[in-house]
Amino acid sequence: MNRRLSISVLFAAALAFAGCDKTSSDQIAVGEFASLTGKEATFGQSSHEGTVLAVEEINAGGGVLGKKIRLLTEDNQSKAGESANAVNKLIAKDAVVAVLGEVASSRSLEAAPICQGAGVPQISPSSTNPKVTQTGDYIFRVCFIDPFQGTVMANFAKKTLKAQKIAIFTDVKSDYSKGLAKFFKEGFLKAGGEVVAELDYNGGDKDFKGQLTAIKSKAPEGVFVPGYYTDAALICIQAREVGLTVPLFGGDGWESEKLTEIGKEAVEGTYFSTHYSPEAGGPKAKAFVEAYKKRYSGKLPDAMAALGYDSAMILFDAMTRAGGTEGAKVRDALAGTKEYDAVTGKITINQDRDADKSAVILQVKDGKFSYVETIAP
Amino acid sequence: MTDWFLQQLINGLALGAIYALIALGYTMVYGVLRFINFAHSDVMMLGAFAAFYLTPPVAGMLGEQSVWTALVVILLSAAICAVIGMTIEFLAYRPLRKRPRLTVLITAIGVSLFIEFTGQHEKVFGAATKSFPKLLPSRDIVIGALHLSSNDIVVLVLTAVLLAAMWFIVQRTKIGMAMRAVSYNEQAAALMGVNVNGIISFTFGLGSALAAVAGIFYAMRAPGIDPLMGIQPGLRAFIAAVLGGIGNLPGAALGGIVLGLLETFFGGMPGLSNYRDGIAFAILILILLFRPAGLLGKLQTEKV
Numbered sequence: 001m002n003r004r005l006s007i008s009v010l011f012a013a014a015l016a017f018a019g020c021d022k023t024s025s026d027q028i029a030v031g032e033f034a035s036l037t038g039k040e041a042t043f044g045q046s047s048h049e050g051t052v053l054a055v056e057e058i059n060a061g062g063g064v065l066g067k068k069i070r071l072l073t074e075d076n077q078s079k080a081g082e083s084a085n086a087v088n089k090l091i092a093k094d095a096v097v098a099v100l101g102e103v104a105s106s107r108s109l110e111a112a113p114i115c116q117g118a119g120v121p122q123i124s125p126s127s128t129n130p131k132v133t134q135t136g137d138y139i140f141r142v143c144f145i146d147p148f149q150g151t152v153m154a155n156f157a158k159k160t161l162k163a164q165k166i167a168i169f170t171d172v173k174s175d176y177s178k179g180l181a182k183f184f185k186e187g188f189l190k191a192g193g194e195v196v197a198e199l200d201y202n203g204g205d206k207d208f209k210g211q212l213t214a215i216k217s218k219a220p221e222g223v224f225v226p227g228y229y230t231d232a233a234l235i236c237i238q239a240r241e242v243g244l245t246v247p248l249f250g251g252d253g254w255e256s257e258k259l260t261e262i263g264k265e266a267v268e269g270t271y272f273s274t275h276y277s278p279e280a281g282g283p284k285a286k287a288f289v290e291a292y293k294k295r296y297s298g299k300l301p302d303a304m305a306a307l308g309y310d311s312a313m314i315l316f317d318a319m320t321r322a323g324g325t326e327g328a329k330v331r332d333a334l335a336g337t338k339e340y341d342a343v344t345g346k347i348t349i350n351q352d353r354d355a356d357k358s359a360v361i362l363q364v365k366d367g368k369f370s371y372v373e374t375i376a377p
Numbered sequence: 378m379t380d381w382f383l384q385q386l387i388n389g390l391a392l393g394a395i396y397a398l399i400a401l402g403y404t405m406v407y408g409v410l411r412f413i414n415f416a417h418s419d420v421m422m423l424g425a426f427a428a429f430y431l432t433p434p435v436a437g438m439l440g441e442q443s444v445w446t447a448l449v450v451i452l453l454s455a456a457i458c459a460v461i462g463m464t465i466e467f468l469a470y471r472p473l474r475k476r477p478r479l480t481v482l483i484t485a486i487g488v489s490l491f492i493e494f495t496g497q498h499e500k501v502f503g504a505a506t507k508s509f510p511k512l513l514p515s516r517d518i519v520i521g522a523l524h525l526s527s528n529d530i531v532v533l534v535l536t537a538v539l540l541a542a543m544w545f546i547v548q549r550t551k552i553g554m555a556m557r558a559v560s561y562n563e564q565a566a567a568l569m570g571v572n573v574n575g576i577i578s579f580t581f582g583l584g585s586a587l588a589a590v591a592g593i594f595y596a597m598r599a600p601g602i603d604p605l606m607g608i609q610p611g612l613r614a615f616i617a618a619v620l621g622g623i624g625n626l627p628g629a630a631l632g633g634i635v636l637g638l639l640e641t642f643f644g645g646m647p648g649l650s651n652y653r654d655g656i657a658f659a660i661l662i663l664i665l666l667f668r669p670a671g672l673l674g675k676l677q678t679e680k681v
Contacts, residue, residue, distance in 0.1 A: 037497065037504040037505065206610070207640070207641075209388035211645055213388060214645035234601055240517075241517065258508075262508045
């Protein structure tokens, strides 16, 4: 009995300390949830590194509204269900004023109703599925959305690849993949092309040869694979093994060093659309690339890093314009973001709380991602 | 159409052969101890990781992508996993041998989760997918419109050889006779002078070595490995073992092949590829409804 009492006393004391922590008045607590480990870890890591860089830069310049930003990061291990836990904790226990995250649309969608319900603004750096911001008026993003990305890739396939017959290979487990496949198909049919085969896989599968053989038998001139990099790399390898040699291409889910690390020569010559390229960009982008390289020992920032940086910077900009950190004020300021000069291009938040901006197309060449073209909205 | 069919047949056989190898391990342990070793699929994962870490140093000595490197890496990984399998049995299952089977079964699930989540810790393997090195020089063999990977042939041949070896060990050797004796009646076998603990250890070692080989083959086919990679093929192989008649070695091989073929053929049908597992498993349920002991299993009446 005695021992149990002392434990509960300790527990209460710990809670009291935690309470003190969050009310400290010279700091603004901002939450972040990311896939720091697990299947999409490289996305989460890049995005996190960009966000950290933004926080460090803003704090070095005196912070926001005279207060330093304190970033609280939670890892969801790329797993379904963990994001809801992470965001609940950030809002209820750490009392964050805003939430940054996530890369994957499925996981942003998990957190969005919680942020909306609590009246805490959420900014997703790079979830491209339209549903994410449809959750409510507290949910924003700083990237383009899949209808745009799907159309871009459809026009690319039709005009640049000059393909008439395309096959689509979708990850049915992912909202991102399903959405992108749908918008690609609409765009490609509209451009006068023909979709000859539509097959599905489950994210995390290791064997795709059954589906790829079926795709091959329809003789497409290109295969659109709107999935994530691990699956995409394995699909490229097995496509070559069953003798499917036409170009494979995907969306921003492909952009990771793991794509070339796992796929090796099988991913050579593939294309994907993404948000930004270090090779193409204005002075702001160049300054960011330099700062990032300095901070992370020579590493080149990818799109996820740039978007992670932008999501944080847009939040700080909105807080400054709002003159406070109350949820409703920050929300209104975010909604009023116009022509903000970000690393990934000029960002205007439209009435759907999505960002209007351009996309770039990259190609894998000699194990590197090289810039092909920029496509404006 | 025939090309399509033959190509899918090849794809399905190669996948099924890997399931068969894993299923052999499940079925052997079940045959002797009458319980499902759920940690088996994680030993398979450990086999792939052992090969991942062993390949660079071995390749440094014996040359990259040579047959000798592959052989040494596979043998060493199998040996490491055999030791791990025996250790798991010694630490987790042996103390519970006189307890109800359910206790051991739950322990096996615990061991499985323990390995998976320890493996995901960043100080161990880390949760991110790793690129599995090329072990063998792979060559694409093209016959007409058919595409064969030389690795697929290696997998098929080696699975057949290992299956034959297992059958030989169990049916034709003294230790195999002891295994069958322990399976039939543990106490009576002990009274006849059979070292029951030794035999059970041996069974676990053998099963785990097979799992390691299967893990390496699986990683060669899809060269991205992570600590949770064993779950999916493990589940499939377990079902393959049940389908073929658990405890029956040729049955496990047959079950694996059947499952690999079902999955590949349904995966390759536009409109159905989304439901490939659903359809494959529905067919399994049907088979088990009509043959509850599995394709090659014999019904045994429990002695009361």
